[in-house]
Amino acid sequence: MAYKALDADDVKLTWGTFRMIRRELGGSGFGLNQIDFPPGKAGPEHDELASGQEEIYYCLSGGGT
Numbered sequence: 001m002a003y004k005a006l007d008a009d010d011v012k013l014t015w016g017t018f019r020m021i022r023r024e025l026g027g028s029g030f031g032l033n034q035i036d037f038p039p040g041k042a043g044p045e046h047d048e049l050a051s052g053q054e055e056i057y058y059c060l061s062g063g064g065t
Contacts (some may be wrong), residue, residue: 008034018042034060 004019004025006053011019011034019034031053039062057064 037062037064 004056006021008019008021011021011024013036014020017036019036021034022028022030025032035043058060
């Protein structure tokens with residue numbers, strides 16, 4: 001089984017805060033993005049009912065609600 005490692009800081013920011021990690025790793029089974037919000041930033045509340053997708057958020061540092 002092959003693997004690839006990368007430094008997320010080397011992945012170009014998209015939309016100002018998103019790093020499209022899946023694209024860089026060549027994955028296709030599920031999405032994987034890193035979102036770098038500055039302190040106090042509020043992201044838009046939304047759901048994925050129309051798309052049928054599920055999202056998982058994992059906080060690397062800081063906190064959120």
